Each structure stands twice: as structure tokens, then as C-alpha cells.
Amino acid sequence: MRNQIFRTHLTELLGIRHPILAGGLGPGVSDGRYVAAVVNAGGMGFIVHTGYDDPDQFIDEMRICRELTGGKSFGVNLYISRVAGSVEKIIARIPQLVEHGCSVVETAGQNPAPIVPALREAGIKVIHKVPGVRYAVSVARTDVDAVIVVGNECGGHPGIYQIGTMVQAAQAPGVIDKPVIIGGGIGTGSQIAAVLAMGGAGVIMGTRMMVAEELWPSRAYKDQMVAGNGTESVVIKKILRDNHRVLANHSTAAVLALEAQGVTDFEAYRPHVTGALTREGYRTGNLATGTYDWGHAAIFADQVEPVEAIFDRLIDDAAQAVGRINAMRFLC
Numbered sequence: 001m002r003n004q005i006f007r008t009h010l011t012e013l014l015g016i017r018h019p020i021l022a023g024g025l026g027p028g029v030s031d032g033r034y035v036a037a038v039v040n041a042g043g044m045g046f047i048v049h050t051g052y053d054d055p056d057q058f059i060d061e062m063r064i065c066r067e068l069t070g071g072k073s074f075g076v077n078l079y080i081s082r083v084a085g086s087v088e089k090i091i092a093r094i095p096q097l098v099e100h101g102c103s104v105v106e107t108a109g110q111n112p113a114p115i116v117p118a119l120r121e122a123g124i125k126v127i128h129k130v131p132g133v134r135y136a137v138s139v140a141r142t143d144v145d146a147v148i149v150v151g152n153e154c155g156g157h158p159g160i161y162q163i164g165t166m167v168q169a170a171q172a173p174g175v176i177d178k179p180v181i182i183g184g185g186i187g188t189g190s191q192i193a194a195v196l197a198m199g200g201a202g203v204i205m206g207t208r209m210m211v212a213e214e215l216w217p218s219r220a221y222k223d224q225m226v227a228g229n230g231t232e233s234v235v236i237k238k239i240l241r242d243n244h245r246v247l248a249n250h251s252t253a254a255v256l257a258l259e260a261q262g263v264t265d266f267e268a269y270r271p272h273v274t275g276a277l278t279r280e281g282y283r284t285g286n287l288a289t290g291t292y293d294w295g296h297a298a299i300f301a302d303q304v305e306p307v308e309a310i311f312d313r314l315i316d317d318a319a320q321a322v323g324r325i326n327a328m329r330f331l332c
């Protein structure tokens with residue numbers, strides 16, 4: 001594992017070696033084993049709470065994570081939905097999070113204000129993720145510890161405005177009075193150095209990490225990502241104002257056809273976007289159907305290797321980027 005080369009508000013906040021978050025990966029992809037590997041490599045990872053229909057399985061994943069890290073703390077991703085009862089369900093979970101060693105949550109979805117006080121009271125740090133600076137500004141007014149802003153390049157949900165990461169990374173730290181973590185298309189150390197240079201406290205990655213050896217999706221899935229060049233994604237469900245960047249395949253073609261017809265009833269989309277199809281594809285490597293969050297950073301996912309090896313390369317590359325800038329400084 002590489003030595004710490006950056007000390008930022010994020011590394012200090014979470015007590016981690018590198019300013020790198022490995023964002024929650026659903027459905028059930030970022031499990032205890034993977035999150036433990038991220039924590040052991042000096043970053044912070046998040047077990048996705050909604051990834052487990054069976055609450056006992058979620059608890060098992062937290063146990064596995066705790067065991068594999070030798071008791072280090074770890075993160076959980078909490079999705080706050082619009083559905084009535086979502087907030088109450090999350091609040092009811094908090095004692096379990098504390099009991100099993102979760103020290104930080106990555107929240108996403110609705111504004112986290114209703115759950116932040118209970119989380120903070122329990123000693124859990126809150127980092128809320130949004131797909132645009134305009135949302136981050138209002139979230140930063142709540143008592144969250146930090147804010148994540150992801151740009152259009154991201155795998156998953158780039159938001160309806162689809163503003164690029166470079167623009168948001170440059171804007172966000174100037175208008176948000178809390179540590180800002182930047183994501184969307186990040187997969188190299190030079191991008192990490194650039195984010196820090198722009199005032200960010202760290203980065204978040206999802207797509208780049210999908211080739212990590214510790215992740216359970218099949219080797220065939222990972223090989224397809226390695227073979228990818230970053231152009232294979234498409235944004236679907238714009239008509240539902242639920243923009244979703246995923247791998248282009250038969251399911252996304254069917255979804256785009258419905259959108260072209262002006263269909264706005266989600267029930268028509270459901271058979272193509274169901275999580276069951278996606279889980280099956282991760283297991284078998286047959287990605288023709290199902291929806292697979294897949295961002296532009298696929299271009300950087302160039303080999304299957306352990307999380308620690310990915311992190312080592314990122315840190316070496318970041319150090320080189322800083323060296324290049326330092327070398328230039330003396331030229332002018």
C-alpha cells in the first residue's frame with residue numbers, strides 16, 4: 001500500500017489514508033468483502049443498504065466487512081426514496097449500523113435533512129451525493145459533513161442537467177462551504193490531483209472500480225469492461241426525469257424506443273429495468289439484457305486486479321501529476 005501523499009478535509013474527516021471514496025454499487029454489488037478491500041487499501045467504501053431484500057443478509061455483509069478489516073470502520077450507502085416510510089425505515093436501521101461498526105454513510109436520493117440529526121447523534125458521519133452543484137448548495141445548508149457532486153460522465157444517475165464533471169469540480173468548492181468530493185468519469189491519479197487542485201477534498205469512483213478482483217460479478221462481466229473504451233454507455237429514462245447512464249444493450253434499446261413513443265408510464269419500462277435481470281447479468285456475464293450502470297471511466301478500467309493494486313496505480317499517477325505541475329512552476 002502506498003504512503004499517504006495527500007492530507008485533505010476528507011482524509012481527516014474519515015481518518016483514511018487516501019482521498020478516495022469507492023461509491024456504493026447496487027444492486028448488492030458493493031458487498032462486505034469489496035468494501036473491506038477498499039478500507040484496507042486506504043479509502044472508504046459503502047455497502048448498499050437497499051441491495052439486500054433480506055435484512056439479515058445486510059447485517060451479515062457488515063459483519064464480513066468488519067471481520068476482514070480487523071475491526072476498522074466502514075461505510076453504508078443509504079438511498080432516501082420518495083416513498084412514504086423511507087425516512088422512518090432508515091432511522092430504524094441506525095442502531096444496527098452503529099453496532100456493526102459503520103462510521104459514515106453515503107446518502108443519495110431525497111434531501112437528507114430528516115435523517116441527518118439521528119445519524120449525527122449516533123456518531124455517524126453523513127456525506128450526501130447529488131448530481132449537480134445547484135443541489136449541493138442546498139444540501140450543504142443541512143448538517144451534513146460533506147457533499148459529493150457527480151458529473152454527467154458518471155455511471156448511474158447523472159441528473160437531468162447532465163453538466164460535466166470538469167465544470168462542476170471547478171465551480172463546487174467555491175460555492176459550497178463544506179468539503180466537496182467530486183465524481184463522474186474519475187479513473188486516474190492525474191484526475192485526483194486535478195480535483196484537489198480545484199479545491200475538492202477528494203474523489204468518488206464507481207465505474208473504474210468495477211474490475212476489482214474482490215467484486216462478485218463474473219470475470220466475463222469484468223472482461224467486457226476491460227475491453228470497453230468508454231463509448232458504450234447511453235443515458236436512458238430522460239422522459240421520466242430519472243436520467244440513468246448505463247451500458248447500451250437490448251434493454252436500453254427497448255427503453256429508448258418507449259421514450260421515443262412518448263411513453264411516461266413506468267410500468268411499461270419495468271420489465272426492461274428490473275434489478276433481477278441485472279443481477280443475473282452480473283452473475284453470468286451475459287449483458288445483452290438488464291441495466292448496468294456504466295460510465296465513461298470504463299476507458300480507465302484496463303485490467304482485473306485487486307483494489308489495492310488499483311489504488312497504488314492511482315496514487316503513483318497522482319504523484320506524477322503533481323510532479324509535472326511542480327516542474328512547470330519553475331519554468332515561468
Ligand SMILES: Cc1cc2nc3c(=O)[nH]c(=O)nc-3n(C[C@H](O)[C@H](O)[C@H](O)COP(=O)(O)O)c2cc1C
Nearest residue numbers: 023024025026154155156184185205206207293295
Ligand atoms: C455498477 C454501479 C452501480 C451503482 N450503484 C449505485 C447505488 O446503488 N447507489 C448509489 O448511490 N450510487 C450508485 N452508483 C454510483 C456510484 O456510487 C458513483 O457515484 C458513480 O459511479 C461515480 O461515477 P463513475 O461511475 O464515473 O465513477 C453506481 C455506479 C456503478 C458504476
